[in-house]
Amino acid sequence: MYIELMQYSVLLMAFSMVAAKRFSALVTLFALQSFLLFLLTFSEAAKNGSTRLYIVAGLILAIKVIAIPAFLSRITKKIKVPDGMGLYVNTTLSIFIAALITLLSYYFIRNFLPAMDKEAGAALIISLSVTLIGLFIMIFRIKALAQVVGLLIMENGIFLAGASITDGIPFFVEIAVSFDVFVAVMILGVFVYRINSLFTHIDVDKLNELKG
Amino acid sequence: MVTLSGQIIAAVFSFLLCVRAAGGVPLEVLNFFYIDGLSAFFLLLIAVSSMATAFYSLWYFKNDENTGFYYFLFNIFVFSMYFVVTVNNLGMMWMAVEITTLASAFLVGYRNNKTAVEAAWKYVIICSVGITLALFGIILFYYTASSQTGLRNLNWTELNAAGKFLDPMVVKAALIFIIIGFGTKAGLAPMHNWLPDAHSQAPTPISALLSGVLLKASFYAIIRFVIIASKSVGFSFCGNILGLFGIISLAVAAFFMLVQKDIKRLLAYSSVEHMGIVSLGFYFGGKAGIFGALFHAFNHALAKSLMFFSSGVIIKKYGTNNMHQIKGALEVLPFAASAAFLGMFAIAGLPPFSIFMSEFTVLYAGFKNGFYYSSSALLIFLAIIFGALLFHFSSMLYGKKPANMSASKESAGITALFGVMLLFLLALGFHIPDFLRTLIGAASNVIFGVE
Numbered sequence: 225m226y227i228e229l230m231q232y233s234v235l236l237m238a239f240s241m242v243a244a245k246r247f248s249a250l251v252t253l254f255a256l257q258s259f260l261l262f263l264l265t266f267s268e269a270a271k272n273g274s275t276r277l278y279i280v281a282g283l284i285l286a287i288k289v290i291a292i293p294a295f296l297s298r299i300t301k302k303i304k305v306p307d308g309m310g311l312y313v314n315t316t317l318s319i320f321i322a323a324l325i326t327l328l329s330y331y332f333i334r335n336f337l338p339a340m341d342k343e344a345g346a347a348l349i350i351s352l353s354v355t356l357i358g359l360f361i362m363i364f365r366i367k368a369l370a371q372v373v374g375l376l377i378m379e380n381g382i383f384l385a386g387a388s389i390t391d392g393i394p395f396f397v398e399i400a401v402s403f404d405v406f407v408a409v410m411i412l413g414v415f416v417y418r419i420n421s422l423f424t425h426i427d428v429d430k431l432n433e434l435k436g
Numbered sequence: 437m438v439t440l441s442g443q444i445i446a447a448v449f450s451f452l453l454c455v456r457a458a459g460g461v462p463l464e465v466l467n468f469f470y471i472d473g474l475s476a477f478f479l480l481l482i483a484v485s486s487m488a489t490a491f492y493s494l495w496y497f498k499n500d501e502n503t504g505f506y507y508f509l510f511n512i513f514v515f516s517m518y519f520v521v522t523v524n525n526l527g528m529m530w531m532a533v534e535i536t537t538l539a540s541a542f543l544v545g546y547r548n549n550k551t552a553v554e555a556a557w558k559y560v561i562i563c564s565v566g567i568t569l570a571l572f573g574i575i576l577f578y579y580t581a582s583s584q585t586g587l588r589n590l591n592w593t594e595l596n597a598a599g600k601f602l603d604p605m606v607v608k609a610a611l612i613f614i615i616i617g618f619g620t621k622a623g624l625a626p627m628h629n630w631l632p633d634a635h636s637q638a639p640t641p642i643s644a645l646l647s648g649v650l651l652k653a654s655f656y657a658i659i660r661f662v663i664i665a666s667k668s669v670g671f672s673f674c675g676n677i678l679g680l681f682g683i684i685s686l687a688v689a690a691f692f693m694l695v696q697k698d699i700k701r702l703l704a705y706s707s708v709e710h711m712g713i714v715s716l717g718f719y720f721g722g723k724a725g726i727f728g729a730l731f732h733a734f735n736h737a738l739a740k741s742l743m744f745f746s747s748g749v750i751i752k753k754y755g756t757n758n759m760h761q762i763k764g765a766l767e768v769l770p771f772a773a774s775a776a777f778l779g780m781f782a783i784a785g786l787p788p789f790s791i792f793m794s795e796f797t798v799l800y801a802g803f804k805n806g807f808y809y810s811s812s813a814l815l816i817f818l819a820i821i822f823g824a825l826l827f828h829f830s831s832m833l834y835g836k837k838p839a840n841m842s843a844s845k846e847s848a849g850i851t852a853l854f855g856v857m858l859l860f861l862l863a864l865g866f867h868i869p870d871f872l873r874t875l876i877g878a879a880s881n882v883i884f885g886v887e
Binding site: 332336337338339340344352355359362368371375378379381382385386389390391393394396397400401404407408411412415418419422423428431433434 | 549637
């Protein structure tokens with residue numbers, strides 16, 4: 225029961241991130257969402273007494289709840305850009321679209337995977353929605369840093385899928401993926417610095433010199 | 437020099453593995469690496485291109501200092517591609533593909549100016565999104581495998597053995613995510629947007645590597661999943677998706693090549709075109725289709741590297757990528773320009789070059805298996821692209837050279853490199869050596885699941 229509750233809260237977090245207007249709020253909400261994933265994994269670990277799951281939970285806590293949000297807030301302080309994210313579509317419409325995405329995921333999963341049992345199906349719908357909402361944030365927010373967080377939200381969605389419909393993807397793949405995410409965020413962070421110093425802004429809609 | 441020797445050692449090692457795997461018996465090391473005919477074929481492709489590129493890099497950066505960072509990333513980049521094609525665990529393969537992106541990000545943005553950083557940003561973001569979607573597909577594969585057969589790991593060998601027990605509906609959903617995800621990195625349209633930017637902004641040796649092997653390494657990942665999926669949903673379902681993306685890629689490439697101004701972007705779109713042809717080979721299927729597709733991948737790696745190398749020489753001399761400002765290159769750089777001209781005929785698929793042979797094989801498979809519409813469309817697009825290439829290159833190579841530019845002596849090493857590559861392209865057009873034929877045969881046996 226409480227597992228489902230947590231899964232729904234992960235989706236709720238994704239919706240709040242769609243509604244967020246300020247980058248600092250987005251980062252906090254992302255840390256919260258990752259914390260929910262940590263709780264999910266941790267409770268699973270406590271239930272099975274599995275060391276591997278404890279390690280995975282620890283990794284989530286260290287990387288996604290603490291390190292990455294801290295790194296992102298550090299960048300925002302250093303580059304001194306306004307905290308607003310720049311929305312292509314306003315909050316109301318964004319939430320409406322996010323709801324539409326959830327509905328779409330529902331139909332996709334129900335059509336493609338009708339044989340799936342109810343709980344796993346619900347979890348998969350939530351994770352697919354979270355993944356696509358992350359993609360939505362990447363496309364419809366102007367600041368480069370919002371794209372980084374969008375990518376992280378997508379990864380959270382995928383992690384939820386891995387954790388809830390299988391009983392965790394194989395251990396060392398999990399470790400490798402978390403490490404990968406960490407390196408990716410570091411590299412993207414460096415590029416945010418470079419964009420900021422070359423262009424004196426981080427608006428990706430103005431990165432349009434190359435076309436055709 | 438260190439990098440070049442390292443790459444040569446790696447290449448020799450890969451050749452040995454190829455010889456071993458061409459016999460048809462897969463090689464397993466430490467329960468982690470798994471090298472069968474398909475891996476071996478891609479190993480050969482990576483080995484040849486990266487060796488040539490390491491050699492070319494020496495010339496390209498001969499006047500630069502502080503190239504340590506470049507070579508460091510170059511080696512990680514090449515190493516991660518070797519890793520993609522030899523690792524057995526599909527999760528690890530996913531990670532290796534992501535590492536190729538991360539390692540090459542700074543290589544694409546190497547020049548660190550506005551356009552280079554823009555290209556690198558788009559490259560990392562778009563490819564990471566693609567690869568994240570692919571991970572969703574991998575999880576779906578794992579879900580159906582573990583619930584149907586109780587499989588507890590992601591090893592390709594075991595997933596493949598369990599192939600026919602997988603739930604077809606889940607596999608179909610998973611395959612869509614996989615092909616869109618890895619297809620982004622393989623340069624299939626309409627997910628190709630990063631490709632012309634990254635190719636045009638990266639230093640020329642890196643453009644050659646991106647085009648020559650990175651796209652193929654991602655396509656390799658798709659093939660691995662298609663093999664598993666075909667056991668459960670049939671080969672034609674997988675082929676149809678690839679065929680759709682193949683045709684779109686050809687159409688997009690043909691249009692953008694006609695209106696292109698930048699020489700490296702022109703070559704980048706040509707890569708989109710050739711990846712489209714490889715996908716169509718899988719769509720047409722049959723022994724001929726697969727053979728043609730794989731052989732085409734190999735030829736394209738050779739010819740496109742040659743094109744990037746020779747255009748790189750021209751670009752360095754003229755100091756611009758803009759094709760309208762390059763005139764009379766045949767007079768200024770006789771050898772590099774002739775290599776570019778002959779290479780252009782090769783990538784346009786004219787006889788007697790080997791690309792003609794592989795394109796012809798793919799077309800043959802298309803007409804033989806009754807795909808008349810798509811085969812005719814392929815022919816039409818090839819004709820448009822040939823026209824575009826001929827138009828752009830003849831205006832660059834002929835014409836009056838700029839008054840202030842004198843003919844220059846070309847480096848002997850580079851000239852030899854071009855000569856060897858052209859020789860290969862010609863020789864393969866007349867006769868495919870038995871070694872390569874057996875290797876491609878072994879690779880297609882893996883695809884068809886022949887023991």
